[in-house]
Amino acid sequence: MITTLQGQHSDQSVTRQRLWLAGLVLALAASVAVLWFASESALLTAVFFGGILVLAAAVFAFRNFGTEAQVDELAPPDWSVTVAAIEQPGIGIAITDRANRLTCANGTFTDWFGTGTAPPNLSLDRPSLEALTRSAREAWRDGASATGELKTPQGEAKWACAAQRAGRGDDYLIWRFTALDSADAQGMIAGAITGHFGTLLSEAGVETAIVGDDGIIRAVSQGFAYRSVGDASATLAGQEFVSLLRSDDQERIYFAREGRKGPAQLLTQVPLEQRNSGRGDAPSASLMMLIESGLAIGGAEEAVGSAATPQLEALLGALPLGLAMTDRDGRFLFGNQAFLRAVDREEEALPQYPSDLVVREDKGALADAVRRFGKGPANNGDMAIRLRSQPEDPVSLGLAGVRGLGEAAVLLSLTDSTEETRLKRQVAQATKMQAVGQLAGGVAHDFNNVLTAIIGYCDLMLLRHTPGDSDYDDIQQIRANSNRAASLTRQLLAFSRQQTLRPEVLQLPDVVSEVSQLLKRLLGEKIEFRVHHDRDLGPVRADPQQLEQVIVNLAVNARDAMQMRGDGRGKLTMATRRVSAADIRKMGSDFIPVADYTVLIVQDTGGGIPGELLGKIFEPFFTTKEQGKGTGLGLSTVYGIVKQSGGFIFADNVSATDRQPAGARFTVYLPVHRGELPQPKAAEEERAASDWSTGGKVLLVEDEDMVRAVAERALSRAGFTVTAASDGEEGLAAIANAGPFDLVLSDVVMPGMDGPTMVKALRKQQPDMPIVFMSGYAEEQLRKEIDIDNMHFIPKPFSVQQISDKVGSVLAVARSAEKDVKS
Known part of the structure; x- marks a missing residue:
């Protein structure tokens, strides 16, 4: 941005000259007329007129000379040269006049703040604007000033600023902004040496410059510039560093401009930034310090x-x-x-x-x-x-x-590198947890196929045995253990955030009340259990069953910690709190977004968690219990459920007081739900399944032989005509040969053509065909990855009754929709 008043000044000068000349001519004419009428002498009048002309010519020549000198003296500077001179890396420089108008600025300043505003009226937060305004007043009064840290309204970028009065009439302020980025050592030091700090070093006999690895100057102090070229305001950016110095036969260093008349200098190089650590590369920039040898x-x-x-x-x-x-x-x-x-x-x-x-x-x-x-x-x-x-x-x-x-x-x-090391460890930990989560999800998915077959065959065998048979109890035991194994897979899926949730809008105190009686039995007589609730708690959106599992797992974990303390006595406190967005903003947390939350606090008196273990307690399979007394999945399951529900969980220790001993505290933040949520359709599906009794043709596509056999027998027993296929290609062939079908029941992940690909090809021929996918992964995850209309889902493992009810309810809904269309 370049502002100049040269054209306007020239026009005003011409106008003043014309007015002055016109006034002079009128005055001369009037004088000649008065003299003629008074003396009636032509000779006297002619002599007077000639003398006036000579005098006017002299005055006119003298005035033109003075005006030209004044114009030359007041001609504004060439701002394009100024812009080129103030281009400095990492430093934003702007020049303003007494009306706070932006006269000139370098590229760094315009990149940071644009050209629409000028200091001190920049897009900063209120404390920063007040600091800039105060700095401007001090600079106009004292000649120079500086500010502390400046921030944007969002608090993202940070700068330090120095202002200096300049110009022939001290009519301008030079503003220098330096980014406060600890990772940019070069930018910070450049701002320091070109400012007041560099001036202090020069007064002490130390001249400084930042030089790139190519030997080109990037920034210098004012003292260095003055001793090198005689101009303290010169940036010298782009010049060769060695060209400004010379050495004698004894390898003593001098400024080239001073020669041996100046003092010898000691040159010290300080690397600022290292590239490719450990490979021996030269620094990308260095701080060069020239120190007078006489110091x-x-x-x-x-x-x-x-x-x-x-x-x-x-x-x-x-x-x-x-x-x-x-x-x-x-x-x-x-x-x-x-x-x-x-x-x-x-x-x-x-x-x-x-x-x-x-x-x-x-x-x-x-x-x-x-x-x-x-x-x-x-x-x-x-x-x-x-x-x-x-x-x-x-x-x-x-x-x-x-x-x-x-x-x-x-x-x-x-x-x-303390902060960098901490971030590296956090990234490594997050990467490890992600890998473990993916492994756990894959294992749980494959294990669910096995459990589906075991549970399904148990259901089919129970249909042929009645209570009292010799095999009935054994079958029930197998089924019970299979369900227990299924709960373990759900924990793995909860940790990897791949389980299927059935979220509802609910009040957190209601969930705590539902499990209070169970918790009292789990805690025993020696542990005191107390519950406190805030008023006006906001509703949350979560799966009530999974939320109950969170509460039970935290309570059981606290019970085990208290039982390890000698007599096993203690106190468990559960409290719900209302935390507003203003409270979150005051916390200044980098993890929790600013919003309204309903908080669950679970605090025990079990002595607390050792500091070295606080960062590991949510890891899967990590436990401090004796071997055989814990799987290490309790807290990792809690963490997965809370995160999948959109919440946050933190663990810390509570110091001992006069009233109670030290203990651990878990704090769960669940965002307050805004808006309506459709009611769960489980009851409608059960009613639709009970109303369906007309059978139907079902295409079953499953690559696991055990799961396919169980599902086929279960659906056939329920009255459906089932055609089985082992992958997507066989499914499409069955549709072409034995179709049409009323419904397709398919696995998602299969070798060759997977389920979604097969369904998309099928929908081109039968766009209204109902689809039911069965998978061990979370329904929410599958719906994000599979964009198919009229798609339903049943999680693995499932029982014989569940698969029959699901197919019947989907067919009932589809048949009802057809009737509505026809009517």
Whole structure:
């Protein structure tokens, strides 16, 4: 954006000249007329007229000269040159006039804030706008000012800002915005050295510049620019760094513009960003520090025999990169706070040698590298090491040999990767849990096929035996154990979030009341059970049976924890709370979206969960109970049900008080349901199934022989005519040869052509054909993946009665719809 007033100024100058000339002509004519009438002398009048013309010509020439000089003096600058000069990486620069109008801005500023607004009226939150307004007043009054952290209304981007008064008449403000991104060390340091911090370093004799690995300057301090080209406002971006320096035959470094008249400089390189950690690549950018050799922190001609001076320590301590220094023998001299955080030594001092920070296998290599860089020529490199505090995660350590800094011989740089390591572990844990969930879902699906056959054959055998027969009890025992195994598969599916839910709109206290009597029997006489409910709780949308399982699992887990504490006595408290969106916003959680929630709190007095186990309790098959007393699926099932219901669950410990001992607390957040939900159709399906008695032709497609045999016998016994097929191709062939059919009952996943593909081909010929899919996966998941109308679902494992009722209810609904269409 470039604003100029040059054209307007020129037009106004021409207008003023014309008015002045017209006034002069009128005045001359009037004077000549008055003199003629007064003297009636032609000679006197002619002499007067000539003198006036000469005087007017002189005045006109003098005024034109002054106007041109004034125009030249007041001509506005070429803003395109200014725009090119203020382009700096990672720094947004804008220039405003006294009316707070945007006069000029670089590309970084326009990318961040656009050109529609100008400082201090930017799209920021209220505290940031107040800080910018205050900074503008201070800059106009004092010449310069700076702000703290600035945020957008959403709190996403963050900047720091500095304002400086400039111009011939101090009519402009120069705004510099720097992104506060801890991962962008180059951008942060560029903003620092080009601002007030760089000025302080220059006053101390330290000139700084950021130089890329190609030797091209990216940003410099004002002192560096002045000593290099004589202009403190020059950015020097794009110029070669070495072209601004020179060295003599003793390899002493000077600014090229100063030559030997200026002091010799000590050059120190600090890598800012490392690429391809551990491969030896050069840094993508470096901070170059030129320090006058006459300062107390060292000299090129004579080394000062002191350790790192306070000035150098203060300089390195102000940088966000982890930096440390060693002497020629490899002993630590200094380490800034960022370095201490990176090596997990904030609470204690650094060891004597850097090799004491790494694992045993890396000690020798690091010690050799430090000695090599300390006693060899001044160069730099990096190496991969494993810290003792993080032995599983290699990090990149930068090494640079420095000279002329007294005892300091090696500069070590290490990025604080604590947050990065934590995120890596979370991603690895999430990946592992996802893999285990997929494995659990696949195992449960295959196991459901086996259980379907076992339960189905038990049902068929029970039809031929009556209570009192010798085999009746054995068959019932087999069926009971099969149902128990089916419950285990449901737990696996709940963990992997692949179970079929039947959500309803319900009140959480009603569910707690339904299971209260069961909980009292489960807890026993020694455990006190209390329930508290808030008023005006919002309804939630969840499967009531699955929600009951969540409550029972949490209660049983608390009971076992309390029974392990000696006498087995304790207290279990369940409470429901109303949590508003404002409360969630105050919590500042990164996990829970801002909304209204109904919360279930389950708290016990079992002593709590050890801190090292809090992050593992929801993992499948993880248990602290004795072998044979727990499957490790209880809390993982709870977690899966809550997450599949759209909720959140957290576990923490409650400290002991005077009234009760310490214990664990589980908090379940379920979002408040807004809107209506259709009532469950289970009762309608049972009524429709009982009304259906006319039979029908059913195509059964199932690749598992046991499941296909059970389903065929069950449907045949119920009066249906069944044609069986083992995959999708046989199903289509059966439709062509033995069709038409009243209904298709098909598995979803089959070798060759799967169920959905077969149904889509069938629908081209019979678009109204009812379809019933049977699968061990969740109905919600299948409906998202299969886009087919008039599709029904029955989960595996199912009994003989359930499959017969499902087919009968679907046919009854389809026949009723046909009658309505005909009528």
